[in-house]
Amino acid sequence: MNAKPILALTMGDPAGIGPEICMRAMGDRGVLDECVPVLFGDAGLLRRMVEKGLAAKVERVVSLAEFNSFTTPPPPVVVDCTDLDVDKIEPGKVSPACGRAAYSYIEHSIRAAIARKVDGVVTGPIHKEALRLAGVNFPGHTEIFSELTGAKRSCMMLYSDKITVSMVTTHIGYHEVPGQLSVERILNTIELTAEAMQSMLCRVPRIGVCGLNPHAGEHGLFGQSEEEEFIAPAVIEAKRRGINATGPLVPDAAFTTGVRQKFDAFVCLYHDQGHIPFKMLAFDTGVNTTLGLPIIRTSVDHGTAFDIAWQGKADPASLYSAIHFAARLAAGRAKNATF
C-alpha cells in the first residue's frame, strides 16, 4: 500500500450540498495530507460549481475508462461518471436524474474499491426519494454497500470524538427489533466495533453493550428478558475472545457523562438507542460508517440539506471527519494485512 491511502469520494445527490463539500475537500490541505482523494462525480456539474464560485479549479478530470486503465496510483482526480444535463439541474430539487447519478457514483466507487483501485469509499449525502424515483429501492447507503459487496455481516457505526455508537439493527420497525436479535448478531457487532476502534485508537478499546429494555430488563421484571437470553451471552463470548466488553448496561444510565468516559464505543440494539445520544452530542458533525464490508466505507452524517444547496453555506466538517476516519481504517487494515 501507498504511504497515503487512496479514497474514493462520491459526490452524492447533485442537487444537494454534496458537490460543493466534496470540491472543498479536494482542495483541502488536511485532506490531501492524509489521503489521495478521487472524486466520483460529474465533470459538467463541477464546472458549474467552479463558475458559481463554489469551488476552485480542479486539476485533473478523467473518464471512467481512463481511471480504470491507470496502472500506477492516481493523483487527486475527478472521475467523470455521468453525463448530466447540468443546466437542467436545480439545486434543492428532487429529481430522478439526480437520484440515478448519485447511485451511479456509489456503484462505480464500490467497483473501484473491490478492484483495489481505491482503499476506501467516503460517501456524500444522497436523497432517498430521488433514489426511489430513479428506481433504486434501498433505505440507505448501508444497505446498498452490503448488497453490492455481498457482505455476510455488517453494521452501522456512528463515530465522533465525543461518542461512538454501533447498531445491531438499523432501518427496521421498533416492533421487529426483539425478533431480529441473536447472540451471533450482537457478537458480530461487538467484534466489528472493537476491530474498527482498535484501528482508530491503536489500543484495545473499551466497548459498552446496551441492554434492550427499560432498566436493562431488571431480571425479567418487565417480561421476557432479551438481556439474559442474547445480550449477556454475547458479552461473555466477546470477553472470551479477548474483547474488553461490558454489559448489558442500563440504557438510560449508559450515556451520562460519567459512564461515557468509561467506554470508547457503545453497541446499541436499535436505531434510535444509538442515534438519539449521538445526535445530541455530535449533531451533523459525526461520521457514519458501515463495518464488516470487504471494503472500507464511511459517510457524512447529515443529509443533502436541499435548503442551503449551492449557496456556499454548507459545512464540510462531517465530510472531513469521514475522510479522516476512512484513512485511519485503511491504515489499520493495511497494518493488519502485513501480520
Add this chain to the structure above:
Amino acid sequence: MGRDGTGWGRNGLELFPQGQRYCGGGSVLRFLRLEWSGKVWGMNRRIGISIGDVTGIGPEVTLKAMALEGASCAGNYLLVGDFGHLAALNQQLGLGLPLEMWDGVVEPGIGLPVFNPGEALPASLAPGAAPAAVAAHDWVVEAARRCLKGELAAMVTAPVNKEAIVRAGIRFVGQTELLSELAGTDQTAMMLLGEDDRGRWLRVVLATTHVSIKLLPERLTQEKIVLAIRMAGLACRQLGLARGRIAVCGLNPHAGEGGEMGTEEITTIGPAVERARAEGCPAEGPLSADALFYYVLRGDYDAVVAMYHDQGLVPLKMIGFETGVNWTLGLPFIRTSPDHGTAYNIAGQNKASPSSMQSAIRLARQLAGNKF
C-alpha cells in the same frame, strides 16, 4: 391550621384549569378567608415532604436539601416521617436543623415540623425492612390526604422501594398510581424535567413507562398518547410557557418514513396528534426522535412526548443526571419527586447528593407560587 379542610393554595385558581377538584369557590371568599384566618393560610402554604424509606437515602437528601434552604425552611415545610430517624440523621450529618415533633393538630412552633401519623420506628432497621417500607407508604398517603384537603400547598415525595412495600404485603404499583387512586383519577402522567449546565431545559412526558420492547407496540394506544400530549400542554401552561410547543416523537427509525419502517406513526401516533390538535393543543408530530432532542435543546420546543421509557430517559439523564425531577400531572394537587431511588447501597454514608431533591422542591415551590 387547615384542619377544617378548606384551605386554599395561593395560586390554586390560576394553576389548575376549570373542572378540577383542587379549587372551587369565588375569589371574594378566598380573599376573605386569607384575611380572616392567618393561621390557616400559614399552614397551607407549606410544602409537605414525605421522607421515603428510612433505610434508603430519602431522609438524608431531604435533610440536606432543608439545610441548603437555610433558616427559612422551618416555616415553609412539613416533613412527614419518623422523628427519631430524622433527629439522629440531623445529628450525624451535623446539619443543625431545628427539627420539631408535630402532633398534626395544633399550630407548629418555630422549628421545622416533623409529623408521623403512625408509630415511631425502631432505631435500627435492615435495608428494605417491612416496617420502614410500610411507614414510607403511609407517609405518602398522609401527605396526599393533607394536599387533597388543601392543608398543604404541594407535596414532594422522597423515594420508597416498590419491592420492599410489595414484600411487606401492601398492594402497590408505584407512588404515582397510589396518588392517582387517592385522588380518584386515572388521567395522570409523569413529566420528567432536567436542566443542562447551560440552563437549557428538557421536559418529557412518557406515553408508556416500564414496558418491554416486545410488548410496547400493543401497549401504546392512541388514548395514552393523547393523554400524554394533553398533560404536556397543561404542564406548559402551569410553568408559564406561553408558547407551549409540544413535540411528539415517533416510535420507529425516522418516524417510520411513511410506513416503510413500522406503521404505528400512521395508525396510532399521527391520529393521536391530530386529536390533541383538534383540542387546541399546539402539538407537532410524529417527529423522528433521533435529531429531535437536539432541536429541543436548541429551544424549538417546550416539551416532548416520548413513546417509550428510554426514548425520554436517555436524553434526560445525559443532560441532567444529578438534577432530574419528576412531576405528576393530572392530580388535583402538586406533586414532585427526585428522579432517583432508595439507593440502599449508599444509605447512611453521607454520600447521597441532594441536588435532585432540591430541584423537586424548587419546582414544587414554583408551581405553588411560593416564592419565599
